[in-house]
Amino acid sequence: MKAEVLTLDAKKAGDVELDEGIYALPERADILQRVVVWQLAKRRAGTHKVLTRGEVAGTTKRIGKQKGGGTARHGAGKVSQFRSGGRAFGPVVRSHATNLPKKIRTLGLKTALSSKLANGNLIVLENMDLKEAKTKELKAKLSKLGLVNALFIDGAEVNRNFLLAASNIPYVDVLPTQGANVYDILRADKLVLSKAALESLTERLK
Numbered sequence: 001m002k003a004e005v006l007t008l009d010a011k012k013a014g015d016v017e018l019d020e021g022i023y024a025l026p027e028r029a030d031i032l033q034r035v036v037v038w039q040l041a042k043r044r045a046g047t048h049k050v051l052t053r054g055e056v057a058g059t060t061k062r063i064g065k066q067k068g069g070g071t072a073r074h075g076a077g078k079v080s081q082f083r084s085g086g087r088a089f090g091p092v093v094r095s096h097a098t099n100l101p102k103k104i105r106t107l108g109l110k111t112a113l114s115s116k117l118a119n120g121n122l123i124v125l126e127n128m129d130l131k132e133a134k135t136k137e138l139k140a141k142l143s144k145l146g147l148v149n150a151l152f153i154d155g156a157e158v159n160r161n162f163l164l165a166a167s168n169i170p171y172v173d174v175l176p177t178q179g180a181n182v183y184d185i186l187r188a189d190k191l192v193l194s195k196a197a198l199e200s201l202t203e204r205l206k
Contacts, residue, residue: 003117005124005195010144013126016195018117022205025114028107032115034100035108035182044096053078053086110205112182116191123147123192128154128174133164142172151188153180155196177201 001020005013018024058078064071074081080088116122123145130138142150149171154162158176166174173184177200185191193201 003122003124005126006145007126008128008130008141008145010141016124016198018198019202019206022110022202023114023117023122025107025111027115027118028111031104031108031111032182032186035105036186038098038100038105039181039183042097046094046096048091049093050087050090052090053080053088056084056086058084106205108182109180109185112185113191113201116185121190123190124198125192125194127159127196128152128162128194129159130161130165133161135165135168138162138165139169142169145192147172147190147192149189150192151175151184151190152192152194153177153197153201154194155200177204 001018001024002015003018005016007013053076056078058076060076060078063074063077066073077085079085113122142148150173152158152162152166152172152174153176154174155177158174163174166172171188173188175181175184177197180197180201
């Protein structure tokens with residue numbers, strides 16, 4: 001399976017061979033959903049917390065007589081029925097992360113890449129090198145490529161000038177190969193990979 005390689009100036013720069021075991025898989029919405037849910041759950045802070053009856057300030061003394069006082073038979077004043085009392089069964093600090101087999105995570109990334117290619121939303125660039133960190137210059141190049149909402153994935157290290165120039169453009173994200181993930185790939189309209197990213201992803205996913 002071959003894909004056309006372009007330059008940042010939208011000129012042809014030859015072809016590149018794509019691994020069918022990574023870029024030609026059938027679309028699996030169930031796999032993608034499982035990986036996205038796992039990703040989003042893992043990044044939740046889990047810092048929500050309420051005070052229980054053991055943590056609020058108040059007396060634990062019986063607030064009235066058991067009988068003959070004209071009141072209900074209440075005990076301590078820190079229970080959840082009273083104003084300023086503790087919360088029963090409220091949220092506590094915890095991790096929302098769940099376990100997902102590595103094989104499913106790998107399959108999810110392969111499926112996301114295959115989906116982008118199948119829908120014509122995958123672009124391969126020769127490189128992402130910029131001589132200067134000029135946002136105006138990069139926007140002109142992206143306009144030639146027809147990119148508005150895109151995720152760029154480069155090799156192990158992203159070109160610093162490209163990263164700085166892209167940081168000022170809305171709906172454009174840049175990641176190194178190590179940061180490639182299903183959620184960000186699906187969130188972007190177009191996925192742009194450099195040749196270095198293709199090689200790294202092939203090594204990572206084989």
